[in-house]
Amino acid sequence: AFTRLGLHEKFLRAGFMKKFGGEIVGACSETGTKFYFKDGYRSQTDHAYQVTRGDFDKVLLDHAAECGAEIREETSVDQVDFLEENVELRIKSNGSSHSIRARYIIDASGRTSVLGRQFRIKKTYDHLQKLSIFAHYDGVWRAEGIDGTLTVLIRAIDRWFWLIPLTAERTSVGVVLDSEIFRRSKLNAGEFLDQALAEQPFIAKRMTNARRVSQVYVEADFSYRSARLHGDRWLLAGDAAGFIDPIFSSGVFLAVYSGELAADALNEVLDHPHKVKRLFPQYERAVNRAMDVYLRFVNAWYTKEFIEVFLAPRSVLGLAPAVNAVLGGNVGNSFPIRWRMWVFYFLVWLQRHHPISPRLTLVPKKDEAPLSAQTAGIIS
Ligand SMILES: Cc1cc2nc3c(=O)[nH]c(=O)nc-3n(C[C@H](O)[C@H](O)[C@H](O)COP(=O)(O)OP(=O)(O)OC[C@H]3O[C@@H](n4cnc5c(N)ncnc54)[C@H](O)[C@@H]3O)c2cc1C
Structure with a gap:
C-alpha cells in the first residue's frame, strides 16, 4: 500500500527507522530467536518501519491532503x-x-x-482482555547494525514485554498482562512498570543506563471484532x-x-x-x-507450547520462513503458507502432549538475581 501511495520517500525524509524483523525471547533465557523479513516465504521486502504514531499519522494526513482529500x-x-x-x-x-x-x-x-x-x-474476546503499561526511554542498550532495529518481545509466565526502537535514541518499553494482576498489586502504574522491568534480567541489563522520558501510560488492550x-x-x-x-x-x-x-x-x-x-x-x-x-497467532502466543516450539525453530519443510512471512504481514492467502502454518500449529499442539522441543519455565533463572529498579536505571 505504501508503494502504491508513493510514501516510502516521505517516510525516509521523516527519518523513520527501518525495521528489519524481530526477536522473541523466553524470560528464562539470555538469548532469543531472531527473524528477518528478508527470510520470509517469498518475501518481497526486507523491511517495515518503526514509527512514533503522531509523526507517522501526520505524514499520512498531509499526504492525503496533497492528493486532494478534504480534511x-x-x-x-x-x-x-x-x-x-x-x-x-x-x-x-x-x-x-x-x-x-x-x-x-x-x-x-x-x-x-x-x-x-x-x-x-462489537463482540469482545473475553480471554483477551489485557492491560498495557508502557513508557518511552532514552539510553536503552541496542545491538549494532540491523539487529538494533528489531522489535524484541519477551514472554514471561503471566505477562509479556516489548522493547521497540522508535528513533536512534528512543525506545518504547511496555508490559502486557491481565488487568487483574495489576489491580491486585496495589501499585501505581509507574511503580508496577519499574518493578516488572527490574524483575526481568534480560530487560534490566539492557536498561542499565536507561532514562524514562515520558509519562507512564496505561492502555486497555481489549480485543474485539465487529x-x-x-x-x-x-x-x-x-x-x-x-x-x-x-x-x-x-x-x-x-x-x-x-x-x-x-x-x-x-x-x-x-x-x-x-x-x-x-x-x-x-x-x-x-x-x-x-x-x-x-x-x-495471538491465541497461540498465550500458550507456553507456542513459545517452546517457536524458540526451537526447525529448518524443515520451510516452516520458519512461513511463520516469518505471517509475522511480516503476509496474511497467508497462499496455499504454501497455509499448509505450513497448519503444520506449525500441529507442532504446537503436539508439544503439549509429547514434547518435541525443550520445556521452558519462562521464569528468570535464580542465579540472575533481579536488579532493583534503581540499579537497573529504570527509575529516573
Ligand atoms: C497499548 C497498545 C500498543 C500497540 N502497539 C502497536 C504496535 O506496536 N504496532 C502496531 O502496529 N499496532 C499497535 N497497536 C495497535 C494500533 O495502535 C492500532 O491497531 C492502529 O492505531 C489502528 O489504526 P486505526 O486508524 O484503525 O485507528 P486509530 O489509530 O485509533 O485512529 C482512529 C482515528 O479516528 C478518530 N476518531 C475516533 N472517534 C472519532 C469520531 N467519533 N469522530 C471523528 N474521528 C474519530 C481518532 O481521533 C483517530 O484519529 C497498539 C495498540 C495498543 C492499545
Missing part, C-alpha cells in the same frame, strides 16, 4: 443516519454542530468504532472493524491492509453501484480472514 481536524462524528440514497453524518467542531452527506461511509474511527457502537455489533464489517452504504476498517492484541505489531498493518481493500472496493462501487452486493461482502471476508490469522 477536517478537531471534528467529531457523533451520529450517522442512513437515508435512501446516501448517508448523513452529524458532526461537531468548535462547539457547533453541522451535518454532511455522502454516498458511502468508511468508518475508520479506531477503537471508538462509531458505527460498531451505534449498531451494537460481527459485521459492511452494510449497503458502510464499511468498517482498521480498529473500527476489530482489534486483535497487537503482539506482533499487527494493528497498523491490519489498518493499512483493510484501508487499502476498502478504498479499492469503494472506488469500484462508486463507478458501478450494482457491484456493491459482491464487493462489500468480499471485503468483509478478506478482512475477517486476515484478522483470523493474527487472532490464531
Whole structure:
C-alpha cells in the first residue's frame, strides 16, 4: 500500500527507522530467536518501519491532503443516519454542530468504532482482555547494525514485554498482562512498570543506563471484532472493524491492509453501484480472514507450547520462513503458507502432549538475581 501511495520517500525524509524483523525471547533465557523479513516465504521486502504514531499519522494526513482529500481536524462524528440514497453524518467542531452527506461511509474511527457502537455489533474476546503499561526511554542498550532495529518481545509466565526502537535514541518499553494482576498489586502504574522491568534480567541489563522520558501510560488492550464489517452504504476498517492484541505489531498493518481493500472496493462501487452486493461482502471476508490469522497467532502466543516450539525453530519443510512471512504481514492467502502454518500449529499442539522441543519455565533463572529498579536505571 505504501508503494502504491508513493510514501516510502516521505517516510525516509521523516527519518523513520527501518525495521528489519524481530526477536522473541523466553524470560528464562539470555538469548532469543531472531527473524528477518528478508527470510520470509517469498518475501518481497526486507523491511517495515518503526514509527512514533503522531509523526507517522501526520505524514499520512498531509499526504492525503496533497492528493486532494478534504480534511477536517478537531471534528467529531457523533451520529450517522442512513437515508435512501446516501448517508448523513452529524458532526461537531468548535462547539457547533453541522451535518454532511455522502454516498458511502468508511468508518475508520479506531477503537471508538462509531458505527460498531451505534449498531451494537462489537463482540469482545473475553480471554483477551489485557492491560498495557508502557513508557518511552532514552539510553536503552541496542545491538549494532540491523539487529538494533528489531522489535524484541519477551514472554514471561503471566505477562509479556516489548522493547521497540522508535528513533536512534528512543525506545518504547511496555508490559502486557491481565488487568487483574495489576489491580491486585496495589501499585501505581509507574511503580508496577519499574518493578516488572527490574524483575526481568534480560530487560534490566539492557536498561542499565536507561532514562524514562515520558509519562507512564496505561492502555486497555481489549480485543474485539465487529460481527459485521459492511452494510449497503458502510464499511468498517482498521480498529473500527476489530482489534486483535497487537503482539506482533499487527494493528497498523491490519489498518493499512483493510484501508487499502476498502478504498479499492469503494472506488469500484462508486463507478458501478450494482457491484456493491459482491464487493462489500468480499471485503468483509478478506478482512475477517486476515484478522483470523493474527487472532490464531495471538491465541497461540498465550500458550507456553507456542513459545517452546517457536524458540526451537526447525529448518524443515520451510516452516520458519512461513511463520516469518505471517509475522511480516503476509496474511497467508497462499496455499504454501497455509499448509505450513497448519503444520506449525500441529507442532504446537503436539508439544503439549509429547514434547518435541525443550520445556521452558519462562521464569528468570535464580542465579540472575533481579536488579532493583534503581540499579537497573529504570527509575529516573
Ligand atoms: C497499548 C497498545 C500498543 C500497540 N502497539 C502497536 C504496535 O506496536 N504496532 C502496531 O502496529 N499496532 C499497535 N497497536 C495497535 C494500533 O495502535 C492500532 O491497531 C492502529 O492505531 C489502528 O489504526 P486505526 O486508524 O484503525 O485507528 P486509530 O489509530 O485509533 O485512529 C482512529 C482515528 O479516528 C478518530 N476518531 C475516533 N472517534 C472519532 C469520531 N467519533 N469522530 C471523528 N474521528 C474519530 C481518532 O481521533 C483517530 O484519529 C497498539 C495498540 C495498543 C492499545
